[in-house]
Amino acid sequence: MPSFMGYRRPDGRYGARNLVAIIPSVTCANDVAQAISRQVAGTVAYLHHQGCCQLPPDLERVTDTLISLGRGPNVAAVLIVSLGCEGTDHERMYEELSATGKPVEIIHIQALGGVTKAIREGTDIARRLAIQLSGLQREEADISHVVMAIKCGASDTTSGMASNCAIGAVSDRLVDLGATVVFGETTEFIGGEHLLARRAVTPEVGQQIFDIVDAMETRAKSIGCDMRRGQPTPGNIAGGLSSIEEKSLGAIAKSGTRLIQGVLDYPAFVTDQKGLWIKDTPGREPEILTGMAATGAQFMCFSTGLGAPQGFPSMPVIKICGNPRTYERMEEDMDVNAGLIITGEKSIDEVADEVFAKILRVLGGEMTKNEAIGYFSAIDIHCLGPVI
Amino acid sequence: MEERPIAIQASTKDNVATIFAEGIVAGTEVVVLDPSGTRTLMEVREDVPYGHKFALRDIAEGEQITKYGEEIGVATCSIDTGAYVHVHNLDSMRGRGDLEGDK
Numbered sequence: 001m002p003s004f005m006g007y008r009r010p011d012g013r014y015g016a017r018n019l020v021a022i023i024p025s026v027t028c029a030n031d032v033a034q035a036i037s038r039q040v041a042g043t044v045a046y047l048h049h050q051g052c053c054q055l056p057p058d059l060e061r062v063t064d065t066l067i068s069l070g071r072g073p074n075v076a077a078v079l080i081v082s083l084g085c086e087g088t089d090h091e092r093m094y095e096e097l098s099a100t101g102k103p104v105e106i107i108h109i110q111a112l113g114g115v116t117k118a119i120r121e122g123t124d125i126a127r128r129l130a131i132q133l134s135g136l137q138r139e140e141a142d143i144s145h146v147v148m149a150i151k152c153g154a155s156d157t158t159s160g161m162a163s164n165c166a167i168g169a170v171s172d173r174l175v176d177l178g179a180t181v182v183f184g185e186t187t188e189f190i191g192g193e194h195l196l197a198r199r200a201v202t203p204e205v206g207q208q209i210f211d212i213v214d215a216m217e218t219r220a221k222s223i224g225c226d227m228r229r230g231q232p233t234p235g236n237i238a239g240g241l242s243s244i245e246e247k248s249l250g251a252i253a254k255s256g257t258r259l260i261q262g263v264l265d266y267p268a269f270v271t272d273q274k275g276l277w278i279k280d281t282p283g284r285e286p287e288i289l290t291g292m293a294a295t296g297a298q299f300m301c302f303s304t305g306l307g308a309p310q311g312f313p314s315m316p317v318i319k320i321c322g323n324p325r326t327y328e329r330m331e332e333d334m335d336v337n338a339g340l341i342i343t344g345e346k347s348i349d350e351v352a353d354e355v356f357a358k359i360l361r362v363l364g365g366e367m368t369k370n371e372a373i374g375y376f377s378a379i380d381i382h383c384l385g386p387v388i
Numbered sequence: 389m390e391e392r393p394i395a396i397q398a399s400t401k402d403n404v405a406t407i408f409a410e411g412i413v414a415g416t417e418v419v420v421l422d423p424s425g426t427r428t429l430m431e432v433r434e435d436v437p438y439g440h441k442f443a444l445r446d447i448a449e450g451e452q453i454t455k456y457g458e459e460i461g462v463a464t465c466s467i468d469t470g471a472y473v474h475v476h477n478l479d480s481m482r483g484r485g486d487l488e489g490d491k
Contacts, residue, residue, distance in 0.1 A: 157406050157439040160456070161396060190482045192458065220483045227483030228475070240406065240439035242453075242473070243480035246460035305439075325438070342408050344394075 002177065004363035005138035006145065006298070007076065010101025014141035015073035016298040016363045019044050019314050020129045022079050022122070023066050025093060026051030026086035032109055033081045035119045040126040042134060043079075044313035048290070048381050052087040055385040059087040064267035065381045068294035070097045070104070071269050073147075074314045076133040077103040079126050081118070084110030103129055138364070144178035146363070147270050149292035149300040149315070150254050151185060153285055155232075156239025156305030156323055160250015162341035162351075163303035163322030169352035170301065170359070171256035175276050182270065182295045183255045184281035184288055186216045187231050191245025192252045196278075201259045208263040212280045231283065235306050239323075254303055266382055270296045285310045286380035289317070299362050301355065309333045310378035311370030316362050319369060320355055333369050392429070397422045397444065399457030404441040404473050406455075412436045420444065433470030441473040453478050 006014030022045040024033040030047045037045035046069055050062045066088070070078040078097050082090040090106065097104045105125045109118040150167050152159050171181045189196055193213040200206035220227045232241045241247045255276065264270070264279040281291040285308065292300055293315040300315055302308065305323040307330040321327040324339025331337075336355050340346035362368055370376055393409030395418045405420050412418065413435045420428045432442050441455070447467040452459045461478040471477075 157441075158408070161398065161406065191460070195458070217483055221485035224485045226480075226486045228480060231483065237475055240437065240441065240474070242441070242475050242478045243461040244482050245458070245480060246455055249456040249458050249460065323439070 002143045002360060003140050004143065004146070004360055005365070006073070006141040006363060007136055008139050008141070009073055009076075011071075013073035013296070014139070014145045014298075015076070016316065016365070017074035017314060018042070018076045018133060018136055019074055020077045020079065020126055020133065021046065021070055021075045021314060022081060022126060023070055023093070024048070024051075025066065025080055025082040025088045025090040028052065028083045028086065029081040029109060032115055032118045032122060036079070036081070036122040036126050039123045040130050042130040043126050046313060046379055047377065048379055050381045050383055053388050054087060054383060055388065058383040058385045059089075061267055061383060062381050063088045063092060065290065065294050067093050067096045068267050068269040068296070069290070069314070070102075071100055072293055072296050072314060073298055075102070076136065077129040078105070079122060079129065080104070080106040081122060082106060082108045084108045103132065105129070143174070144274070146174060146179040147295060147297045148174055148179065148181045148359070149295060149297035150181065150183045150302075151288055151292065151300060152188075152251050152254055152303040153283070153310070154304045154306040154308035155236055155241065155247060155250065157241060157250070158322035158339065158342050159303050159305040160253050161322070162348075163305065163320045163338040164250055164254035165348045166336075166338045166341065166351040166355055167254040167301050167303050167320060168256035169348055170355050171254065171276065172258055173352070173356060175256070175258040178274055180270055180274050180277065181256075182264065182277045182279050182292060182297060184279040184291060185251060185283040186212050186280050187220070187244070187283045188248045188251040189213045190217055190248050191243070192248040195249075196252060196255070196260060199258070199260050201261050205260060205262050209260070209278065212263060212278075216282070239306050264295065266291050267294055269294060282382055285378045287382035289315065289378045290381055299359065301359070303338070304334075307333065309370060309375055311368065311376035312378055313376050316368045316371050317376075318355070318358055318362060335369050393418045395420045395430075395442070398455055399423060401457040402454050403444050403447055404453060404455055405444055406439065406441050407432070407436050408439060410438050431470050433468060434472040436472045443467045443469055443471050443473050445469050
């Protein structure tokens with residue numbers, strides 16, 4: 001049974017990183033959160049663009065997503081930065097995050113008398129938290145503690161024939177070892193939803209899969225135009241993908257072959273769910289990376305053909321490149337070359353072995369390419385209603 | 389590595405194959421690899437970029453275009469064996485808010 005060296009959290013989960021998260025409760029607090037994070041080592045700030053002047057269901061969705069991000073096992077402690085008049089519920093954030101047993105602090109910019117005073121106070125708190133948690137040692141953890149997120153982005157026709165197939169093989173192995181795997185990108189089920197529904201553990205879960213795809217497609221069609229250029233993107237089309245159906249059939253290959261246990265809402269945090277799960281998310285990087293980090297994933301396996309460089313503040317993103325030409329050009333941003341499947345130099349299983357070994361190393365602290373160069377600002381919360 | 393450029397047919401039901409080679413111009417012969425590993429030599433009748441598709445047989449206007457054994461769209465005109473297949477002759481049937489009577 002494989003294991004990894006992780007940071008044990010008070011709730012029994014194991015993190016692959018040991019970070020202090022600075023969470024703005026609303027976009028208006030971003031500058032303060034960013035200033036604190038720049039000043040204090042070992043911190044990350046979630047600089048999102050939501051949290052006020054939205055309809056109540058979206059405000060709840062933003063609150064829930066920020067709570068889930070703070071609960072993530074890679075987060076050791078949390079500092080919430082509130083403006084004071086926002087629409088999100090910063091008190092519920094503080095209460096629910098404190099209940100996890102992690103150190104949680106909160107500051108209010110208006111109550112502290114302004115931005116510079118809040119930066120001063122927040123920096124002081126963050127410095128104290130960072131020092132307090134920096135001595136924590138890694139402990140051996142069973143692989144069943146793993147929550148893996150998967151995604152494909154900047155896809156071309158190699159994605160569905162190489163990198164997604166390798167991730168699918170890794171997903172099957174992790175599910176068989178008792179871990180949790182979560183995939184999303186509901187837009188990219190369009191045309192392949194019947195294949196996913198066939199793998200649903202119950203007819204109800206199968207129906208849920210059809211329902212989330214229908215809702216996503218209906219939202220797209222309500223604008224009254226052809227979805228192409230939005231999905232598939234101009235880059236996908238240049239890469240040879242002719243329709244959303246073709247893109248989807250390649251995209252779902254990354255979910256492997258195991259049964260699908262259920263559908264999670266966008267803000268949902270995985271508690272005791274094991275096996276393969278779907279999270280209802282769009283395909284765009286900031287929104288899905290945020291949704292997947294909110295799941296509690298310690299890392300993400302990200303398949304690409306054209307070369308997507310994005311990362312997330314608190315979730316290492318392992319780039320698995322299906323296109324051998326892209327790997328050659330963008331090796332500095334790509335972690336694994338699945339293009340060798342296309343050239344016939346490696347089998348899907350051989351690349352899956354390589355991905356699995358990389359996963360264990362990343363769980364134990366090895367940096368991904370995007371972590372090493374600090375390219376990790378792909379963050380935003382997916383909302384359903386208008387900004388008002 | 390292959391001597392001739394290679395194209396992959398993902399499922400035996402497919403009427404298109406994806407070419408993973410550079411410099412494919414009209415008249416280039418490619419090896420089509422099917423899921424069982426059988427290799428068939430075929431002539432590509434138009435220029436096809438890396439990662440793009442060509443027709444493995446004649447496809448009639450309105451006929452389904454199949455990849456991975458599943459529908460990826462419909463032919464907007466008749467497509468000859470060996471022709472380039474992409475957005476110019478393949479129409480997506482999903483997410484089409486522009487189509488009257490679409491569900």
